[in-house]
Amino acid sequence: MAILSKIRDRSMFLILIVGLALFAFVLDPSSIQSFFSSSKVNSIGEINGENIDREEFARQVEVYRSQSRGRATQMQAVNAVWNSMLSDKIFESELEKAGIVVGEKDIWDAMIALPEIQNSPLFKNDINLFDQEKLKEYIANMKDEAEAGNTKAWSNWLATEKSIKQNLQRLAYTSLVKDGLGASLKEGERDYMFNNTKIDAKYVFVPYTSVPDSLVTVTKSEIKDYIEKTSKIFKSEATRTLKYVKFDIEPSKADEEDIKNVVASFINDREEYSNAAKTTVKVKGFKTTTNYEEFLNDNKSDLSIDNSYKFKNQVPANISEAIFEGSLGDVVGPYKDNGYYKISKIVEILQLPDSVKSSHIIVPYKGATRSTSTKTKEAAKKTADSIFAIVKNNKSKFVEIADKINSDGTKGKGGSIGWVRKDQAFSASFDKDFANFIFKNKKGSIKIVETAFGYHIIKINDQTKPKKAVRLATFARLIEPSEATENTIFEKAETLAANLDEGKNIDDLAKELDYKVQLAVNLKELDENVPGIGTQRQIVTWAFNDERDPGDSKRFDIEVTGKRSYAVVVLSDKTEEGDLVMSSSIIQEVLSKLTKEKKAAIIKEKMNGGTLDEIAKNSNTNVRVASSVTLASPLISGVGNEPFVVGAMSTLPINEISDKIEGDKGVFVVKVIKREVPTKLENYNTFSKRKANILKAKTYQIFKVLKETADVVDNRSKFF
Numbered sequence: 001m002a003i004l005s006k007i008r009d010r011s012m013f014l015i016l017i018v019g020l021a022l023f024a025f026v027l028d029p030s031s032i033q034s035f036f037s038s039s040k041v042n043s044i045g046e047i048n049g050e051n052i053d054r055e056e057f058a059r060q061v062e063v064y065r066s067q068s069r070g071r072a073t074q075m076q077a078v079n080a081v082w083n084s085m086l087s088d089k090i091f092e093s094e095l096e097k098a099g100i101v102v103g104e105k106d107i108w109d110a111m112i113a114l115p116e117i118q119n120s121p122l123f124k125n126d127i128n129l130f131d132q133e134k135l136k137e138y139i140a141n142m143k144d145e146a147e148a149g150n151t152k153a154w155s156n157w158l159a160t161e162k163s164i165k166q167n168l169q170r171l172a173y174t175s176l177v178k179d180g181l182g183a184s185l186k187e188g189e190r191d192y193m194f195n196n197t198k199i200d201a202k203y204v205f206v207p208y209t210s211v212p213d214s215l216v217t218v219t220k221s222e223i224k225d226y227i228e229k230t231s232k233i234f235k236s237e238a239t240r241t242l243k244y245v246k247f248d249i250e251p252s253k254a255d256e257e258d259i260k261n262v263v264a265s266f267i268n269d270r271e272e273y274s275n276a277a278k279t280t281v282k283v284k285g286f287k288t289t290t291n292y293e294e295f296l297n298d299n300k301s302d303l304s305i306d307n308s309y310k311f312k313n314q315v316p317a318n319i320s321e322a323i324f325e326g327s328l329g330d331v332v333g334p335y336k337d338n339g340y341y342k343i344s345k346i347v348e349i350l351q352l353p354d355s356v357k358s359s360h361i362i363v364p365y366k367g368a369t370r371s372t373s374t375k376t377k378e379a380a381k382k383t384a385d386s387i388f389a390i391v392k393n394n395k396s397k398f399v400e401i402a403d404k405i406n407s408d409g410t411k412g413k414g415g416s417i418g419w420v421r422k423d424q425a426f427s428a429s430f431d432k433d434f435a436n437f438i439f440k441n442k443k444g445s446i447k448i449v450e451t452a453f454g455y456h457i458i459k460i461n462d463q464t465k466p467k468k469a470v471r472l473a474t475f476a477r478l479i480e481p482s483e484a485t486e487n488t489i490f491e492k493a494e495t496l497a498a499n500l501d502e503g504k505n506i507d508d509l510a511k512e513l514d515y516k517v518q519l520a521v522n523l524k525e526l527d528e529n530v531p532g533i534g535t536q537r538q539i540v541t542w543a544f545n546d547e548r549d550p551g552d553s554k555r556f557d558i559e560v561t562g563k564r565s566y567a568v569v570v571l572s573d574k575t576e577e578g579d580l581v582m583s584s585s586i587i588q589e590v591l592s593k594l595t596k597e598k599k600a601a602i603i604k605e606k607m608n609g610g611t612l613d614e615i616a617k618n619s620n621t622n623v624r625v626a627s628s629v630t631l632a633s634p635l636i637s638g639v640g641n642e643p644f645v646v647g648a649m650s651t652l653p654i655n656e657i658s659d660k661i662e663g664d665k666g667v668f669v670v671k672v673i674k675r676e677v678p679t680k681l682e683n684y685n686t687f688s689k690r691k692a693n694i695l696k697a698k699t700y701q702i703f704k705v706l707k708e709t710a711d712v713v714d715n716r717s718k719f720f
Contacts, residue, residue, distance in 0.1 A: 042054050042055070043715060044057040044082075044715055044716060044719060045082075045712065045713050045714045045715045045716065046711070046712070046713040047085070047086060047089040047090065047710060047711075047712055047713075048089065048090070048093055048710055048711050048712075049711065050089060052085060054719060057081065057082075057085070058719075059155075060081045060084075060085075060159070061074070061077045061078055061081050062077075063155045063156065063159050064077040064080055064081050064159075065077045066152065066155075066156070067156060067159065073528060073535060074528075074537070074720060075526065075527075075528035075537060075720060076528075078526075078716055078720045079526060079716075082714075082716060084162075084163075084166065086707060086710075086712070087166055087169075087170065087703060088162070088165075088166050088169070090703070090706045090707065090710050091166070091169040091170055091172075091173050091703075091706075092169060094173050094706065095169055095172060095173055098173075100172055102165055102168045102169050102172060106168055107161060107164050107165050107168065110164050110167075110168055111160075111161070111164055112130070112132060112135065117130075117135065118130050122134065122135075122138060123135045123138065139157065142154045142157055170703070173702070174702060183688040183689075183691035183692040184688060185683070185684050185685060185688050186684075187688055187691055188684035188685065188686070188687035188688025188689070188690075188691055189681075189684040189687070189688075191687050191688075191690075191691050192678065192681065192684055192687045193677065193678065194631050194632075194650065195630060195631055195632035196630065196632070196678040197630065197631070197650065197675055197676065197677050197678060198628040198629070198630055198675070198676040199626070199628070199629045199630070199646070199649045199650065199672060199674070199675050199676075200625075200626065200627050200628065200629075200672070200673045200674040200675075200676075201625070201626045201629065201649055201670050201671060201672045201673055202612055202623055202624070202625055202626075202670075202671050202673060203612070203623070203624055203625075203626060203636075203645075203668050203669060203670040203671070204607065204612055204615045204616045204619060204621060204622075204623055204624070204668065204669045205621070205624060205636075205639055205663075205666050205667070205668050206603045206606075206607065206619050206621060206666050206667050207665055207666035208596055208599045208600070208603070208665065208666050208667075209666075210603070210666075211599040211602050211603060213595070215602065216595050216598045216599055216602075217598075218591055218594045218595055218598065222594060223587055223590050223591060223594065226590050226593075226594060227586070227590060237524060237525070237577050238524070238525055238544070238574075238575060238576050238577045239522040239523060239524060239574070239575045240522075240523045240540075240543040240544060240571060240573070240574050241519065241520065241521050241522060241523070241571075241572045241573040241574070242519070242520040242523065242530070242539070242543060242569050242570065242571060242572055243506050243507075243517050243518070243519060243520075243569070243570045243572045244517070244518055244520065244530075244532075244533070244567050244568060244569040244570065245493075245496060245506065245510060245515045245516065245517055245518070245567070245568050246516075246518065246532065246533065246565055246566070246567050247489050247492055247493045247565055247566040247567070247568070248489075248563065248565045249481055249485075249486055249489050249563075249564045249565055249566070250481060250485075251479050251480055251481040251482070251485060252481065252482075252485045254482075254485075255479070255480070255481055255482045255485055256336075256341075256479055258482070259341050259477050259478075259479050259480075260334045260336075260341045262341075262477060263333070263334040263341045263342065263343055263475065263476075263477050264333075264334050264343070266285060266286050266299055266343065266475055267285050267286050267287055267331055267333075267343055268285040268287055268288075269282055269283065269284055269285045269287075269288055270282075270283050270285060271283070286331055286343055286345055286473075286475055287329070287331050287345070292305060292345070292347065292473035293305045295473075295475070296473075296475055299475065301474075301475045301476055301477070302340060302476050302477050302478040303340065303342075303474060303475075303476040305473065306472070306474060307426070307471060308423065308426045308427070308471070309348075309350070309352055309422060309426055309439075309469040309470065309471050310469060310470055310471070310472065311352075311354070311422075311467060311468070311469050312324050312468070315470070315472075316335065316337045316338075318335055318336070318337070319332045319333065319335050319337075319344065323344065323346060323470060323472070324468065324470070326346050327346070328346055328347070328348070328349055329345065329346065329347075330345070330346050331343055331344070331345045332344050332345075332346075336479070339478060339479055340476040340477060340478055340479060341476065341477050341479060342474050342475065342476045342477075343474070343475050344472045344473070344474045344475075345472065345473045345474075346470055346471075346472060347471050347472065347473050348470065348471035349468070349469075349470050350440070350468075350469055350470075351466040351467065351468060351469070352422060352439050352440070352466055352467070352469040353422070353439065353463040353464040353465065353466045353467075354421065354422055354464045354467070355419050355420065355421050355422065355463065355464050356419070356420055356425070356438045356439055356460060356462070356463040356464075357416075357417075357418060357419045357420075357460075357461045357462040357463065358416075358417045358420070358438045358458055358459060358460050358461055359398065359399075359402065359410070359414060359415040359416045359417060359458070359459045359461055360402070360406075360410065360415050360417060360434075360456045360457060360458045360459070361387055361391070361398065361401055361402045361405065361406060361415050361456065361457040362405075362406055362407075362408065362453060362454055362455070362456050363375075363380045363383045363384045363387070363405070363454050363455045363456075363457075364380065364407075364453060364454035364455075365377045365379070365380035365454055365455075368452065368453055368454045369452040369453050370453060371453065371454060373454070380454060380455050381455060383455075384448050384455035384456075384457060385448065387401055387457055388446075388447075388448050388457050391446070391457060391459075392446050398414070398415065398457075398459060399414035399415065402414050402415025403415070416461075419462075420435075420438070422439060422469075425438065425439055426439075431451045431452060431453065433449055433450065433451045433452075434449060434451050434456065434458065437449045437458055437460075438458060438460055438463075439463075441460060442460070442463075443460050443461070443462060443463050444459075444460060445459070445460045446458065446459040446460070489566065490566065493555050493566035493568055494555065496509060496513070496515070496555075496568045497553060497554070497555040497568050500553040500568065500570060501553065503551075506553070506568075506570045518531075518532045519531075519572075520532065520533075523540055523543060525540070525544050525717040526716055526717055526720075527540050528540060533558055533560065533565075533567055534558075534560040534561075535560070536556070536558055536567075537720070538556060539556055539558075539567070539569055541717070542554060542556075542569075543569075543571055543574075544717060548571055548574070549571070549574075550571050550572060550573055550574060551570065551571065552570070552571045553568065553569060553570040553571070554568075554569055555567070555568050555569075556568075556569060596662075597662075600662045600667050603619070603666070603667045604660045604667060606618055606619050606620075607619050607660055607667060607669055611657070612657065612669065612671055615657075615669050624638065626649075628676075629646055629649065630646075631643075631646060631647065631650055634646035634647070639663075639665055639666075640664070640665060641664065642663045642664055642665065642668075643664075644661070644662075644663055644664070645661050645663045645668050645670065648661055648670065649670055649672055650675075652670065652671075652672045653672075654672055654673070654674070654675065655671060655672070655673065656671065656672075657669060657670075657671050658670040658671065
């Protein structure tokens with residue numbers, strides 16, 4: 001291991017030296033010095049003081065992406081691995097404090113208990129029972145292969161072991177916390193009484209909406225003061241806001257017309273000069289050719305041959321009438337379809353059902369696809385002929401023989417293939433000869449058909465009503481921008497970028513040049529998606545560079561789902577971690593709260609009197625009644641949900657007028673008339689258990705709390 005470590009260390013050193021030599025022209029001396037002096041060069045971060053090695057982290061990211069079969073983006077993999085490591089380290093640390101260790105035996109016992117391990121044929125003995133020794137042998141073989149250089153399976157296995165360990169750690173810690181949570185019988189009694197005590201009250205209610213907004217003024221300084229006083233609530237993580245103009249590299253109308261003319265030129269025969277013959281030769285056009293696959297290849301069609309049959313609704317709408325009213329050999333087009341210019345030729349017209357129900361008996365032979373038979377092809381043909389003679393007029397014999405000799409999924413089903421749609425039958429996954437027979441013959445037909453799998457005795461049991469279908473040969477060229485168009489778009493993007501470098505404003509330039517400025521608001525440091533552009537980690541990384549300031553700009557080459565564009569991006573705004581956030585949504589939230597407080601003060605000045613009737617009169621409203629209100633359902637009839645007001649009702653002395661209470665929807669003055677206490681129970685065990693279970697159900701929040709209290713240094717954004 002020491003030798004391997006040295007080689008790895010030296011390899012990394014050589015890579016760094018070569019990389020620096022290649023890119024020296026873009027690095028100044030200060031940046032190189034900063035790179036080597038950084039203490040974080042080999043660290044992706046720290047968790048409670050423990051370093052997370054960058055190389056190990058990158059290896060796990062690749063393993064994760066491999067296991068996802070490429071479905072996870074790089075940042076999704078980075079974040080998943082980071083959260084996994086975070087969970088692992090945090091729970092490991094907490095269990096260590098508690099004196100509990102998840103050992104190798106715990107992991108092994110959990111692993112062999114997995115259904116996929118228990119039920120795998122790989123790990124079963126001669127009497128079909130799970131055998132640990134076979135699993136151990138399998139693991140040892142994977143390890144040997146890893147040492148020989150084939151590390152993929154071993155890496156995946158180690159990832160599985162790690163996942164099991166993490167789950168055990170989480171379960172162990174969560175179980176400890178759950179065991180420490182509970183509720184006494186007294187707490188159960190209190191919960192029962194509180195939630196089932198029915199309260200009757202009279203009240204005066206003045207809604208906030210009774211005070212016109214015009215009577216309330218909230219100043220910017222008041223909003224700012226409030227946000228500063230409650231700074232913990234409004235402090236944020238680092239964010240960036242971008243403005244950008246996107247230039248899509250799309251073909252011009254002239255480009256489209258040129259491509260259309262090129263496609264049209266292939267319809268008829270043409271003369272071309274042949275270097276080999278040293279003379280002009282006649283080249284067959286699409287109209288006269290009969291070898292369509294060769295024609296598409298020779299003339300570089302951007303779409304390959306499609307031999308499927310199509311009904312009218314499966315043909316592009318702009319040519320469907322021409323195709324289905326046309327004759328064999330007719331060429332339609334050029335027409336535009338799905339980003340291509342095409343010409344299509346009718347090469348077959350026939351009547352086909354949409355779906356067919358069929359059965360088969362298969363006689364495979366040696367060398368046929370998926371066959372394990374030792375029969376020669378000739379012997380298989382004789383067997384098929386004999387079976388055909390027996391079953392062609394005898395349905396019960398067909399079912400009997402199919403169930404006896406078939407070895408595929410139709411065994412036990414009388415050889416039934418079931419219903420097959422036309423599109424399934426004429427796809428690459430279905431045998432062409434089988435499809436041709438069942439779709440091009442009538443219901444009740446039975447015949448021997450040779451396919452790649454052997455000889456089939458096929459019977460057509462049922463089919464939908466046949467209708468007109470066509471087979472088309474189609475030549476296509478992708479509609480793409482010309483070099484001249486690309487150059488024009490590039491010049492526009494470069495000109496805008498140059499003007500921004502000179503200090504001009506993107507909004508002014510966009511207005512002058514009729515460009516659309518788009519916003520990407522509050523991007524986070526580990527985001528990879530830029531709204532309106534898609535997955536563009538490069539742009540986010542650029543925006544979060546330590547040297548980047550508002551007003552900085554850059555042109556980016558971008559590609560999303562095969563479409564290329566340029567984006568000229570300006571850093572519009574930035575906030576650092578811990579900054580007070582004064583976003584429009586937060587300002588609106590604070591404005592609403594302060595407006596409500598000011599309206600409450602105005603309402604309270606009028607809510608005077610010694611009785612509820614006097615208070616109601618002075619407030620220009622009526623005394624209302626609330627009946628059978630409970631803490632479990634704090635709804636006040638005619639008002640809505642008012643938990644704070646109902647909470648006050650639960651403790652107010654009977655027949656005493658309350659102080660003015662600011663609720664969710666207005667100001668209240670309340671007098672409790674009656675509190676109907678529920679019948680006392682002999683035992684409150686059910687309610688104490690319920691309260692304890694509510695607490696235990698919140699253990700999913702444990703990791704969130706531990707994560708917030710952990711000492712975490714996160715350098716992911718520096719490397720990805």
